[in-house]
Amino acid sequence: MGDTNRIKDILKNVMKPSRYTGGEFNEETMKEGDVINYALAFPDTYEVGMSHLGMKILYHLLNGMPNVNCERAFAPQDDMAEELRKHDMPLFSLETYRSLRDFDFIGFSLQYEMCMTTVLHMLSLSDIPFWREDRGTDDPIIMAGGSVTVNPIPYNKIFDMFVIGEAEEVLPELMDLYDTDRNREAFLKAAAQVEGVYVPSVHGKDARIRRLYVKDMDKAFFPDKFIVPFTEAIFDRAAVEVMRGCPRGCRFCQAGMIYRPVRQKNVSTLYDQAEKLIASTGYNEISLSSLSTTDYMGCEKLVNDLYDRFASEKTTVNLPSLRIDAFSMKLAKKLQTTRTIALTFAPEAGSQRMRDVINKNITEDEIMATLSEAFASGYNKIKLYFMIGLPYETDEDVLDICRLLKKIYYSYSTAAQKGKPLMLSASVACFVPKPHTPFEFFPQDSAEEFKRKIRLLLDGVPKKIKLSYHEPDLSIIEGAFARGDERLNDVIVSAYNKGCIFDSWTDHFDAGKWEEAFKDCGLTISEFAERRFGYDESLPWDIIDIGVSKAFLVKEAEKAERAETTPNCFEKCSACGISEKDGKCRFEIQD
Amino acid sequence: MRYRINYRKIASAIYISHLDIQRAFQRAFHRADLPLEYTMGFNPHEKMSYSPPLPLFVSSDDEYIDLDLAGDESAKEIYDRLRPQMPKGLVLNGVTKLLPTEKPLSKTFKWADYEFTLKVDDPTGAALETKEYYEDDDRPLTTTKRTKTNKNAVVDIRPLTCEFDARESEGSLIIRSFLNMSNESLLNPLTFLKALQENIPSLKDAKTEKIHKIKAYR
Numbered sequence: 001m002g003d004t005n006r007i008k009d010i011l012k013n014v015m016k017p018s019r020y021t022g023g024e025f026n027e028e029t030m031k032e033g034d035v036i037n038y039a040l041a042f043p044d045t046y047e048v049g050m051s052h053l054g055m056k057i058l059y060h061l062l063n064g065m066p067n068v069n070c071e072r073a074f075a076p077q078d079d080m081a082e083e084l085r086k087h088d089m090p091l092f093s094l095e096t097y098r099s100l101r102d103f104d105f106i107g108f109s110l111q112y113e114m115c116m117t118t119v120l121h122m123l124s125l126s127d128i129p130f131w132r133e134d135r136g137t138d139d140p141i142i143m144a145g146g147s148v149t150v151n152p153i154p155y156n157k158i159f160d161m162f163v164i165g166e167a168e169e170v171l172p173e174l175m176d177l178y179d180t181d182r183n184r185e186a187f188l189k190a191a192a193q194v195e196g197v198y199v200p201s202v203h204g205k206d207a208r209i210r211r212l213y214v215k216d217m218d219k220a221f222f223p224d225k226f227i228v229p230f231t232e233a234i235f236d237r238a239a240v241e242v243m244r245g246c247p248r249g250c251r252f253c254q255a256g257m258i259y260r261p262v263r264q265k266n267v268s269t270l271y272d273q274a275e276k277l278i279a280s281t282g283y284n285e286i287s288l289s290s291l292s293t294t295d296y297m298g299c300e301k302l303v304n305d306l307y308d309r310f311a312s313e314k315t316t317v318n319l320p321s322l323r324i325d326a327f328s329m330k331l332a333k334k335l336q337t338t339r340t341i342a343l344t345f346a347p348e349a350g351s352q353r354m355r356d357v358i359n360k361n362i363t364e365d366e367i368m369a370t371l372s373e374a375f376a377s378g379y380n381k382i383k384l385y386f387m388i389g390l391p392y393e394t395d396e397d398v399l400d401i402c403r404l405l406k407k408i409y410y411s412y413s414t415a416a417q418k419g420k421p422l423m424l425s426a427s428v429a430c431f432v433p434k435p436h437t438p439f440e441f442f443p444q445d446s447a448e449e450f451k452r453k454i455r456l457l458l459d460g461v462p463k464k465i466k467l468s469y470h471e472p473d474l475s476i477i478e479g480a481f482a483r484g485d486e487r488l489n490d491v492i493v494s495a496y497n498k499g500c501i502f503d504s505w506t507d508h509f510d511a512g513k514w515e516e517a518f519k520d521c522g523l524t525i526s527e528f529a530e531r532r533f534g535y536d537e538s539l540p541w542d543i544i545d546i547g548v549s550k551a552f553l554v555k556e557a558e559k560a561e562r563a564e565t566t567p568n569c570f571e572k573c574s575a576c577g578i579s580e581k582d583g584k585c586r587f588e589i590q591d
Numbered sequence: 592m593r594y595r596i597n598y599r600k601i602a603s604a605i606y607i608s609h610l611d612i613q614r615a616f617q618r619a620f621h622r623a624d625l626p627l628e629y630t631m632g633f634n635p636h637e638k639m640s641y642s643p644p645l646p647l648f649v650s651s652d653d654e655y656i657d658l659d660l661a662g663d664e665s666a667k668e669i670y671d672r673l674r675p676q677m678p679k680g681l682v683l684n685g686v687t688k689l690l691p692t693e694k695p696l697s698k699t700f701k702w703a704d705y706e707f708t709l710k711v712d713d714p715t716g717a718a719l720e721t722k723e724y725y726e727d728d729d730r731p732l733t734t735t736k737r738t739k740t741n742k743n744a745v746v747d748i749r750p751l752t753c754e755f756d757a758r759e760s761e762g763s764l765i766i767r768s769f770l771n772m773s774n775e776s777l778l779n780p781l782t783f784l785k786a787l788q789e790n791i792p793s794l795k796d797a798k799t800e801k802i803h804k805i806k807a808y809r
Contacts, residue, residue, distance in 0.1 A: 011606055012648055016608075017606035017647070018603075018606045018607045018608070018611060020606075021603040021606050022603070023602075023603045023604075023678065023679040023680060024678060024679075025615075025618070025619075025622075025676075025677075025678040025679075027679075228615075228618055228678075230607045230611040230614075230615055230678070231607075231608075231611055232611075232614070278621075279622065279624070280622065281618065281622070282617070282618030282619060282620070282621035282622035282676070283618065283621070284621065313621075314629060314635060
């Protein structure tokens with residue numbers, strides 16, 4: 001137990017203190033005795049970390065083990081960090097207020113490249129050395145997992161080990177392995193032999209680490225309770241995971257590649273899990289979570305079953321990701337509540353040619369038909385997501401985003417909607433080429449080029465349409481790290497030492513400091529972000545075998561050049577390489 | 592049927608804001624599967640009302656929530672179902688069924704008995720001085736507070752308090768007082784403390800250890 005009296009004192013000086021106290025309903029009770037202490041760390045705020053489904057799964061999975069206590073730790077806000085430093089107190093866990101230093105493991109969940117300075121922030125507050133080489137027998141083993149680690153190389157001098165892929169497959173085994181003699185060095189050596197585990201101090205450049213994935217989602221562990229935060233989290237609701245992976249194969253999308261094959265749960269499994277979660281949490285909203293929920297084969301049945309079960313209790317069913325098609329609209333209408341909520345769609349590109357380049361497999365006619373259906377159903381708040389800077393993009397393609405937005409805007413008749421004006425907004429992201437995707441070979445636009453294209457959009461879109469865009473200076477650093485190599489380890493530490501933390505929050509991000517950090521290491525952002533790799537060139541992240549073959553990625557990249565599409569997995573197998581290695585894909589539904 | 596839920600807010604629950612307490616109770620009611628009644632309208636919500644909000648960092652042995660339920664379960668039944676669903680630090684004292692003639696919570700309580708534990712250099716001396724000062728009606732006990740219409744409204748705490756006492760205990764200064772809890776002239780315990788500290792010299796640098804509400808009186 002940490003020093004609770006001193007913690008009580010500093011809690012009086014910070015905003016929303018209940019995010020640091022733990023004690024929420026469904027928090028696990030810590031076991032007595034000499035168990036392994038695992039700190040599940042999320043390098044962002046409590047509100048963000050508590051919304052992450054992976055954290056919930058691992059937390060309850062590890063605490064279900066007889067020999068492990070798993071506690072939570074999040075990045076403290078600036079006021080709390082200042083209090084900790086002022087009183088010379090370490091960052092502490094939420095369950096027992098223990099210093100992170102005193103844990104056997106600290107497992108960081110890396111969901112976004114730009115969280116790395118916040119990882120260092122948490123290590124610094126815990127008085128733990130940044131470099132793995134500087135850590136010794138008394139230091140915790142610093143582990144990383146999450147989608148960022150499909151290219152672990154830019155971080156391989158910081159973390160002791162990486163779990164590549166879906167960690168629930170191997171974490172219990174790793175805990176038991178550590179329990180044999182609880183020796184840091186011996187454990188790291190032994191763990192390096194376990195599939196899916198990358199240990200930089202053991203593995204050389206020629207190692208090949210196979211990504212882990214859950215084979216049978218119906219049998220996979222899923223918690224029957226979630227911790228219920230006192231303060232409102234970003235996603236403060238129950239959620240079931242209807243499937244992992246996505247059948248679509250959009251060429252820019254990393255999740256669509258690294259979570260193959262598509263694995264679906266049975267409707268009956270999901271119904272049970274939803275019922276248990278609603279009963280154990282008291283939430284009045286259940287979200288059907290996945291990369292593309294309306295592609296889930298049992299979607300309509302599940303939505304109907306849950307709607308019938310919960311409507312009388314005022315518990316709503318929520319579909320977080322809607323495709324722009326008739327089926328999605330039908331479900332959205334069924335779930336429409338008396339509150340008019342915004343509908344969100346992602347056409348990604350304005351021109352048909354560009355949507356074919358990225359394999360978005362949606363036509364303008366479908367977009368227009370779906371939106372006209374939405375307007376007819378009374379929706380007047382529409383949000384659309386687009387991307388700029390994609391491979392083979394021309395200015396015409398960018399301007400086509402303006403054309404499409406105007407076409408949508410003028411297809412709406414205020415008079416026909418009882419005087420309700422259309423609230424149309426568009427969010428434009430800067431494309432970031434990600435490893436293990438068909439676009440991993442392509443250079444990213446420079447910040448100047450992104451800004452020029454954003455100006456084209458701002459000039460071309462009427463003021464009545466709300467246009468927002470991602471910060472190009474942030475996107476190019478994300479791009480540098482996504483396809484980066486070992487040299488970037490130093491840049492992270494340098495950026496942190498200059499004061500960078502919480503880089504994904506616009507109020508904290510400082511492009512100038514990052515530029516300096518690259519310069520201090522003798523590097524530039526653009527030499528990483530704007531690099532073009534040859535199709536046969538060896539890539540820093542080749543050490544990770546994601547399951548999808550390089551040949552497939554190259555074939556897809558070549559098809560992109562010809563603006564040729566590839567059908568989705570449910571229509572026709574595109575031989576991505578998964579089935580060769582692991583037998584056939586398991587997307588067939590049992591019910 | 593309307594039920595009155597009496598609970599304590601202790602331990603780490605003192606860090607939970609009033610708004611978050613409301614949400615925590617709503618979730619607990621759902622988990623207990625109580626037959627909730629909802630308001631009509633576009634955004635239906637549970638029919639419930641609360642005793643005046645407790646400031647952050649203040650603990651209490653005597654807080655209330657009124658809740659409307661469909662059906663006519665016994666108070667004990669509601670208590671038994673709700674008790675295991677309460678988060679740490681929010682502890683049920685009891686549940687009672689209300690008669691239709693019962694006044695709403697906002698008009699029920701007149702006084703709240705508070706205990707303040709303060710750290711000062713000389714607790715015995717400070718206790719004496721504090722008591723003397725309070726009992727001398729000629730010496731001012733006013734401070735300013737924010738109201739809806741006035742950022743610096745002047746408030747005299749003497750008429751809003753009674754049963755005042757100050758003493759030393761285990762090296763700390765203990766101040767005990769009834770504070771007005773009626774809707775029109777509710778005295779916030781932090782405003783009370785601010786008035787004491789601004790007017791009584793030996794309390795100027797006192798450090799607040801604990802503020803605890805012992806009981807609400809009708």
